[in-house]
Amino acid sequence: MSIPKRVAVIGSGSMGSQAMWRLAARGAEVIGYDRYAPGHDRGAAGGETRIFRAAHLGDAGYVPLLRLADRMWEQLQQETGSPLRRRSGCLVMGEAAAPSMRLLLATSTTHQLDHEVLDREELARRYPQHRLPDGHIAVLDRLGAVIRPEASIQAAAARAEQLGARLHRYTTVREIAPAAGGGVQIITDHGTDHVDTAVVTVGPWINTLLPGLPRTVDVRRVICSWHLPTRHDWFTGGAPPFVRSTPHDCFGLPSPDGHSVKLGLSFTRHLPVPEPERLVREVRPEELGTFRELIHELMPDLNPDPIRLSAYMEGYTESGNPLVGHLPGEDDIVVMAGFSGSGFKLSPAMGEIAADLALDGTTEHPIGFLAPAAVGTV
Template identity: 40%
Template sequence: MDADVGIIGVGTMGSMAAWQLSKRGVSVLGFEQFGIGNDRTAAGGESRLFRTAYMEGAEYVPLLIEAKKLWRELEKESGKSLLTLNGGLMIGEKDSPPIKAILESIDNYKLEHEILDIKQASKKYPQFKYFANDLVILDKEAGFIRPELSVVSATYLAINKGAKIKQYTTVQKIIPDSNGVTIIANGESYRVRKVVITTGAWTVNLLPELKDKLMPRRLLLTWFIPKNIDDTKPEKLPVFARMRGDFRLTGTPTLDGTMVKASFTKEPLPVDNPKELHRDVYSEEILKLRDSVETLLPAVYPDPVRSSAYMDAYTPDNHAVLGTIPGLKEVVIASGFSGHGFKLAPIIGKIISEIIIDGKTTKNIKNLSPERFVDSFHLI
């Protein structure tokens, strides 16, 4: 055996799984097609939002509370500042599904928050434009995470505990049998007892059978110049999700002191082949973005000055796939985080380590079960 556990894809979830498994004394052999912390993965683009009052479903709140503790643990162990809780403004039509789900999370778990009427919000947060039927919620347990720093920090903590990571090494095939799993990567063969698949948007290349269930989608991040830089610093501007009709503009305050990130994150475009991601910006995208920024976020000039395209794997119900693959007891998958997985990453790493070491997790992840998409799977 080359290691107890092989991790395919040392990006967001793979790095956290490597950290958690190594902490518990399990030997890890990781494979990453790019370099660690590379900007081409779903961890690229300077920041990720952390939110606790969760529009994607109140069932995530216990996981988010645990995730926050683990972010703090990762900060302590790495000596790096990764998560800044400067609050999160959720603005949308009162009776819209995301606003209702946020209020449900707040009610069910008594989350610290503030509700502002339009008059109060216009005074406190003049960076946005408001409409009569908007509800403005300040999630006090929200803020931003530094993604590249997080992935690099978790990976090197794992390496310091003995994990071996093969960078610039692409896994072509995994072949499970009754005694373990053979991994074929860059033409070489490796043996491990168990394997974790954390290949994000590229999962379809390894498991083409799941192409309709783990669809790669393209997300465009865009940055804008603030009209008044001081008004967009983290002390003045919380992270935000500004929703209206078809628009969902999510963003962060200025982190470099010159630009504010504000991007469309609703219904990203499908990508046929993750190796051929369209990295340029389509002119229709810019026009739509320009229009919504002008309408909803007058604190910035409406033309983006920086843009980058990234991918994530999306499932049909927008909830991830996490657990042992049915019919393949040596193979654990964590993929399909559908554009909202980063904040959960350390708890996902912990759950993976529990499933691998203890055979089960104590966390409630029923809504993420692979069984909802796969009955029985044969990789060969």
């Protein structure tokens, strides 16, 4: 009988919990570490909701990864019996002539995605919650869905533990070092473990644990703001989550509370986070100007006075593509970082890919454009 490979997963957040699940399902001896515990709200995964969409505004290379993620979300729900993702559709809005919207439409045609283009009049008729400026269009992505991030992370981590994984909660990994004679040493305040391979999924803490990555990961504080509708029904009428690229790069989702709509902005609007452990979680009133403009111009139905504010953080790369693969020169260390504000939907696919890379050294899934040393395209 062959000895199972011993794999450390460092960080059991969005990507790490899924990696633990897939590794344990494939018979690896999995040891997870997290500075907090699955489902916490101090990193990239808080705020109750995430958008799943097939309509990615970036590289068409994401389509097969999103299809894999779509299947894996169904599998996770089935195995855990938890309602983690609800199909709702998703609206993607932007200037028809903008390169990102043109790429989205071209990708949609080439890959026969279930999309419908809505002009201004049609959008106003079906989704009166939104205003569309001249020259803009909306694309209704029927594969769109709302995911519950905290519940998903807890479900994936619990399933991994059920399958035999061990998870060290409230245990910060201080250092990862190649071991003499092969494998990797994982150093925590409680001691040192020796494993065959390490999967590093520490999200916004990546620069602290692995300084000097081949591509820069710019960690930013991301604020979300919750608003009550004043006129239109965003809930029983089924207003889907949305993403807008212009004139305000933003996203929004009707909340599971059944009353409020959560809004967030693109990374250019966010402050850098020099030290993730000192993330400023309080949101000051002077930070709300863009939310007010956005509501005034594009969703006048929402009350501009928020009922709730929160701050999270995320790692962004220049291309918007994450770093996924072996660390250059280190065959025993797999890194997944820099998901740039759109990684949650992909997380079960990333778990499957992490298991391939850690156990087989390679994957058949097309991740070449995400290689840690790749420059990537927008």
